[in-house]
Amino acid sequence: MAEHSEPQEHQGSAHPTAATYVAIFAVLLIITIVEVGVFYVPAFHGVLAPVLLTLSALKFTLVVMFYMHLKFDHPLFRTIFTLPLLIAAAVIIALLFLYGVFRL
Amino acid sequence: MSHAAAAHYTSTGLDSRKIAFWTFIGSECLLFGSLIATYLVYEGRSVSGPTTHEILNIPLTSVSTFDLLMSSLMMVLALAAVQRGDRLWARIWLTLTALMGTVFLGFQAFEFTHFVHEGLGFTTNLFGSTFFTLTGFHGGHVFVGVVWLVTLLVRSFQGKLGPEKALNVEIAGLYWHFVDVVWIVIFTVVYLIQTTPLPAS
């Protein structure tokens, strides 16, 4: 671990600008419209779940990486967040298997 | 090392409050993860009463979802304003964030009362129990967030939210974005992915 005597405000060279934030929002907006669209278009119903999960995972990642600044912050924060997130995901998936929601 | 320096020494160079808050967010992943897991394993098991298809209002919830997403943008702009010492825009963006959070709560309140009128109460069936508990916990978190934002707003009007206090706003922002991110998951798995009922076992 690097040694520091004063707390640093924020690290990271590429700090997002307001324009970046608005652009991220536009992407989030578009993805959400696509998601709702997929919901309403009957042709997509076969792949509804995988498509929606992928799209929402993308939104999740964008908000966490950019709005919550994880992409630009010290890697420690990424570790602190990712470990519990993985456990939570594993718990959800394990319970879905145990309850026969996926047929094995 | 002087005493003053020793008192503020950290081994990572990062602020302890930020580390603690990310740890808290990690634990919240497990809280909402358990609620979501329960909702998912119980989906389609209600014996009677209204279920997802009959009662969820996708257009309305899409609007509230946009509202919450936009509030995250407001929040991030509020933080930027505080960081550069821009008193006016800090107050504007903070107000807008809190406002949009309140609007989201309004949508939730409308949805909940509408559902009750349509015959879906907290104890009507399994769907009612799991749905209201999950979205209720989320709404409770939004409410706390709004109170937090209003507190920051008051501090700003008292002239006590300068750039040196940016971390306070950053941490409020982490909370707010996380609540938004949980909603992204809820909107997808509860509203958009409505599985058909499982065959009776």
Add this chain to the structure above:
Amino acid sequence: MSQATATPLHNAPAVPIAPTGLWSWITTTDHKRIGLLYGFTAIFFFLVGGLEALFMRLQLGAPGNSVVSAETYNQLFTMHGTTMIFLAVMPLSSAFFNYIIPLQIGARDVAFPRLNAFSYWVFLAGGLLLNASFVAGPLFGADRLSVAPNGGWFGYANLTSSLQYSPGPNIDFWVLGLQILGIASLAAGFNFITTILNLRAPGMKLMRMPVFTWMSLVTQFLVVTAFPVITVGLVFLMLDRIFGTTFYDVSSGGDVILWQHLFWLFGHPEVYIIILPAMGVVSEVLPTFSRKPLFGYAIVVYSGVLIGVMGWGVWAHHMFSTGLGPVADTVFSATTMLIAVPTGVKIFNWIATMWGGRIHLTTSMWFAVAFISSFIIGGLSGVMHSSPPADLQQTDTYFVVAHFHYVLVGGAVQGLFAGIYYWWPKIFGHRLKEGVGKLHFWLMFVGMNLTFFPMHFSGLLGMPRRIYTYGPELGLDTLNLMSTAGAFLTGLALLVFVYNAWASRHEPKVGKNPWAAATLEWAISSPPPVYNFSVLPTVTSRLPLWTEHGVSEIPDTPPGPMHVPGGSHWPLMTALGVLVMAVGALQHHHFVPSLVTVLAGLGVVVVSVYRWAFEPFEV
């Protein structure tokens, strides 16, 4: 305004001392005082839990006994388990986290001293609420000694969720008490993770930290990830009981097994939360009294981390008899067998630490060695459970009781006593008496084995758990009598310890490092000054006091003025608000008074949190 009997000390004499008086203890934010509060409270509840056990063993000492009724017995075993786990062993570990971790990493205090105080006061509130149930019967129109929690420490639905099967306030006390305790643990988790990651002295890299601190870090990660899951399970239980939701109601499509999943998703990490700190203690004690560094430090650390992570993957081994199906059974059987591996690795490393060392059999060392042997026995019976077909015979019998008491009492408790005897001189400035200590140890070791070893046999002979009596035709009389005798011997051992604590107060004062140990806490006076370190030390070795120039010089008096944070009463007030909310929820059958009380408590919490947030407080 932060309250302190000591004045803010910027302009004060250079050497601050700890304030005195009751108010200074109530408002303390000093990790050493909070550690002492935890320790004394934990020992008190340990005695309470022990008393509950003695009543149980009296009842089971002979077949067809009538020392207590079935209803009372249910309360006894429920409270015994709940008390020992949540009010005795975990807080005793917390006492060490609080007192020792900042000293081991070279810090002045934890990252959030007021949050630390809040954890203690909320824990106390939870313990008091749970035990108030013993006398609260008349408040609910029932007899005394009839409304204590009685659904087992694991509270299985739908016994606990149905108002038909659990009509009284017993389970409400349990649910609310555990929720309160969960708040205490979570707050401490955030605090200690931050402290360990962020307040290590210069040079104290993660892989230079003492193993006790490492195991504590893993433990706190388990706490902050596992407690939210039980919180959710308990919320569902509370909603079913208070509002009539159907989370655990089968006729509405719910599933009682969901409770078991949520409980054991928490419950299995919980047992690692219990054992890892004791493993950390043993990893400190063994090297010190073998005059040899820990064998394979890195492996021991990684094994601890692995145990923590893998601990998330084994929970359903508590559910082998619930009909999960062959695939689930197989998966969890495999993961359970695998988790024995890192534990075994640690055991070999501990043995290798002692091998070839110059062994000093102090009381602390005896407890540490006994930890190893007892944990091996408990681990072996544990791995026997990992086979589902074998477990179908063992589950719900005394064989399981034997297993977990070997790892909990033989393991965690003996390990923590090793820590008590080890760190007592650091905390109080004098050693516990060695002769009395050895007596304590042998009484406890013999007592524990006499109590629990026969249970392997009575369990395999078919004696079920949680029964208040048994018939003479089962042939279990002698085994049960042996267990009862052992239990009283163990109780005697506890009394000997309490005597030791009192009688040793005039033992000779010790210096900084009475055991000639290696880690940082032994570099400062015994007891430490209120500010711990007069200057932040710089560390260049994992064994700072066993290495030439391993730690920079720490002057006995501070070179300049020192600031020590004052106290605050807002953590206590916030805890009080939480308690009021819980008491309000207990009255849920009378809706309006209940709601009013809950809201009043919430008001206290909100006001206290705001005052806490805005009071001037400098670490």
